[in-house]
Amino acid sequence: xxxxxxxxxxxxxxxxxxxxxxxxxxxxxxxxxxxxxxxxxxxxxxxxxxxxxxxxxxxxxxxxxxxxxxxxxxxxxxxxxxxxxxxxxxxxxxxxxxxxxxxxxxxxxxxxxxxxxxxxxxxxxxxxxxxxxxxxxxxxxxxxxxxxxxxxxxxxxxxxxxxx
Numbered sequence: 001x002x003x004x005x006x007x008x009x010x011x012x013x014x015x016x017x018x019x020x021x022x023x024x025x026x027x028x029x030x031x032x033x034x035x036x037x038x039x040x041x042x043x044x045x046x047x048x049x050x051x052x053x054x055x056x057x058x059x060x061x062x063x064x065x066x067x068x069x070x071x072x073x074x075x076x077x078x079x080x081x082x083x084x085x086x087x088x089x090x091x092x093x094x095x096x097x098x099x100x101x102x103x104x105x106x107x108x109x110x111x112x113x114x115x116x117x118x119x120x121x122x123x124x125x126x127x128x129x130x131x132x133x134x135x136x137x138x139x140x141x142x143x144x145x146x147x148x149x150x151x152x153x154x155x156x157x158x159x160x161x162x163x164x
Contacts, residue, residue, distance in 0.1 A: 007059065
């Protein structure tokens with residue numbers, strides 16, 4: 001999966017309008033034009049680089065904007081606003097970070113994720129799910145392959161779209 005494919009699938013699953021997409025990117029600290037958004041929302045060829053239309057930083061800014069749009073701006077113990085984190089350091093981190101930030105933004109539990117997997121038609125143990133949601137420096141951390149993210153987004157779309 002490339003970076004803009006993640007945004008396309010999230011947009012579909014959560015039924016986010018173009019205007020709201022622009023607001024989410026802006027909350028994450030990235031001003032986009034309609035033309036750039038259209039380019040991001042267009043499927044890439046499989047042979048193109050993963051970040052051709054949407055860089056890792058832009059994807060993470062979108063995820064941070066999604067958190068802010070759903071939960072508000074994070075404040076520290078002194079009531080000061082704290083800056084969002086940027087945890088995508090290398091390509092292997094992308095899926096794990098998206099899963100974690102999606103869980104934070106939408107206030108999902110592990111049971112919600114299990115439900116999405118079940119809707120997508122796959123079984124994932126709690127231990128497997130826990131391993132992909134851990135910090136990279138934890139001894140039980142496991143990189144999340146495209147399978148995890150693709151099936152979470154598919155399950156979300158199936159569950160949310162059947163309600164409409």
